Amino acid sequence: MVPKRLELLSRPVPQVRTIALLVNPNKPNANPIIQNLEEATRIKGLQLYILKAVTRDIDAAFASLIQSHAGAPVVGPDPLSARAADQTGGTHTVPAIYDCRVYAAASGLISYAPSIAAAHRQASLHVGKILNSAKPADLPVQQPTRFELVVNLKAALGFLARADEVIE
Numbered sequence: 045m046v047p048k049r050l051e052l053l054s055r056p057v058p059q060v061r062t063i064a065l066l067v068n069p070n071k072p073n074a075n076p077i078i079q080n081l082e083e084a085t086r087i088k089g090l091q092l093y094i095l096k097a098v099t100r101d102i103d104a105a106f107a108s109l110i111q112s113h114a115g116a117p118v119v120g121p122d123p124l125s126a127r128a129a130d131q132t133g134g135t136h137t138v139p140a141i142y143d144c145r146v147y148a149a150a151s152g153l154i155s156y157a158p159s160i161a162a163a164h165r166q167a168s169l170h171v172g173k174i175l176n177s178a179k180p181a182d183l184p185v186q187q188p189t190r191f192e193l194v195v196n197l198k199a200a201l202g203f204l205a206r207a208d209e210v211i212e
Contacts (some may be wrong), residue, residue, distance in 0.1 A: 045143070046077055047084035049118050049156050052193065053141040062091040064109050066140075069096040081118060095177040119143070119152070139199075146196040153169065158188030 045065060050063060058060050065081050077096060083093040095117070097105035117140045141154045150157035166186050174180055202212050 045156070046080040046118065049141045049143070050081060050090075052154060052156050053139070057087065060090075062093055064093045064095055066095045066097060066105060066109075066117045066119045068098055071159060104168060110115055117141075119147070145192060145194045148196045148199075151196065151199055153199045155192070155194045157172045157192060159190040159192050162190040163188060 046111060053063070053199060054060070063081070063085055065078065068076055074096075082092055090111070093109070097103040119140050119142045139153045142148055142152045143155065143157050145155045145157060166188075170180075170183055170186070173183060
């Protein structure tokens with residue numbers, strides 16, 4: 045998912061040469077996310093600036109982001125994403141991509157993630173099978189098959205307002 049998010053974030057801001065990753069270092073998935081994005085940015089010829097922050101450090105992380113001149117952050121999966129959405133959509137007006145639609149809805153620019161509604165339907169089918177006497181160990185592991193790209197138009201317009209030129 046991380047390389048796909050990088051690709052999607054690169055489209056509206058193709059001039060960006062440095063990408064930031066905002067990640068909570070205390071999460072067990074932090075290192076795989078960092079490694080995936082390092083590989084993806086290397087392939088695209090981009091610089092990666094890693095911002096490790098927990099919720100209480102988010103303001104300092106964004107100050108560091110602005111000082112680094114990183115053009116766009118990929119925000120890792122974590123509750124700190126809500127605070128990051130407030131920061132990116134608010135005072136800093138930094139285009140960012142998130143792992144959940146609620147953050148794009150809050151004030152972030154873009155989210156790309158598995159459809160929560162489709163995942164709930166999939167889970168309910170599993171529960172139904174279990175209630176009909178299927179053994180959970182016999183059920184196949186399900187991967188998401190439906191993904192959603194969500195764009196916050198208000199955040200996008202705020203980002204476009206800063207552009208030197210907008211071409212239709």
